Amino acid sequence: MNYLCCILCSFGAALVLTAALLPLLKRLKAGQYILSYVKEHAAKGGTPTMGGLAFIAALLVVGFCFLGTEDTTVDLVLVITAGFAVVGFLDDFLKLRRRENEGLKPYQKIIFQLAIAVVASVYCYINGLTELKIPFCGGLTVDIGPAVIPLTAFVFIATVNCVNLTDGLDGLAGGTSFACLLSFGAMFIAGGSEGEGVVALCAAGALAAFLLFNCNPALLFMGDTGSLALGGLTAALAAFTGNTLYIPLIGIMFVLSGISVIMQVIYYKRTKRRIFLMAPIHHHFQMKGHPESRIAYAYFLVTAFVGIICYIFA
Numbered sequence: 636m637n638y639l640c641c642i643l644c645s646f647g648a649a650l651v652l653t654a655a656l657l658p659l660l661k662r663l664k665a666g667q668y669i670l671s672y673v674k675e676h677a678a679k680g681g682t683p684t685m686g687g688l689a690f691i692a693a694l695l696v697v698g699f700c701f702l703g704t705e706d707t708t709v710d711l712v713l714v715i716t717a718g719f720a721v722v723g724f725l726d727d728f729l730k731l732r733r734r735e736n737e738g739l740k741p742y743q744k745i746i747f748q749l750a751i752a753v754v755a756s757v758y759c760y761i762n763g764l765t766e767l768k769i770p771f772c773g774g775l776t777v778d779i780g781p782a783v784i785p786l787t788a789f790v791f792i793a794t795v796n797c798v799n800l801t802d803g804l805d806g807l808a809g810g811t812s813f814a815c816l817l818s819f820g821a822m823f824i825a826g827g828s829e830g831e832g833v834v835a836l837c838a839a840g841a842l843a844a845f846l847l848f849n850c851n852p853a854l855l856f857m858g859d860t861g862s863l864a865l866g867g868l869t870a871a872l873a874a875f876t877g878n879t880l881y882i883p884l885i886g887i888m889f890v891l892s893g894i895s896v897i898m899q900v901i902y903y904k905r906t907k908r909r910i911f912l913m914a915p916i917h918h919h920f921q922m923k924g925h926p927e928s929r930i931a932y933a934y935f936l937v938t939a940f941v942g943i944i945c946y947i948f949a
Contacts, residue, residue, distance in 0.1 A: 693841040719863040
């Protein structure tokens with residue numbers, strides 16, 4: 636299969652869809668509402684959001700065109716991605732409708748996310764996808780049997796929300812996800828999971844086009860529509876190929892976002908003081924005076940570096 640063709644097709648499709656979606660969102664006044672305590676982002680108020688619709692649509696169209704419906708696992712990956720995109724869309728839509736930065740309630744988000752995660756987890760168990768590849772151990776695997784259900788469900792919830800937390804600066808979640816998915820795509824293909832590899836490459840190609848509109852200063856935000864879908868896509872691809880344990884490695888910057896929030900909340904509740912100026916940690920770096928473009932590039936660079944290491948020594 637021509638992998639470059641997959642990337643270029645998804646890039647082209649996302650480019651056309653994003654260019655078409657942007658003026659439509661402007662006409663609908665689908666602008667992002669900015670939290671008042673993020674003073675550095677005050678000028679971003681009104682920037683169109685829900686841009687994730689474009690690159691997710693491009694991924695689904697190109698993915699099904701290249702892969703058809705012959706591989707049930709790959710089809711489920713695309714369906715799961717679409718499912719998380721729907722949850723994110725509902726959240727974004729409610730924010731716009733209410734004209735505030737609150738969409739779905741946290742418990743509603745978790746219920747929707749958990750429902751999809753459980754379906755994916757049970758699928759892994761029923762279809763014998765219970766072996767985990769141990770990083771840097773020369774292809775060594777361990778079969779965890781029924782334990783795959785709670786582990787996979789946890790990984791889904793953690794990945795989806797960590798990617799969502801990382802979506803706080805122009806190009807940050809998009810650039811980090813691009814490097815992450817490109818690395819996973821190369822690993823999957825080298826490991827014999829060609830279908831999943833093609834999906835990852837298609838997603839990377841679509842994100843590359845979206846980043847033309849999302850890099851600082853952003854013309855368009857992906858919204859929860861995009862960030863939740865990217866988290867679900869990453870978790871599904873890794874879980875269905877036995878690469879679950881590689882998520883905290885290649886997705887190290889997503890993990891950093893999640894852990895920084897957890898640390899901040901726990902420490903503040905105990906001491907009424909803060910570890911970081913603001914969490915997630917990318918806002919801490921921003922408040923330290925680092926420009927958004929530098930932070931986004933650093934996240935991309937670290938993810939790409941770790942991805943290359945994992946690919947070489949997997």
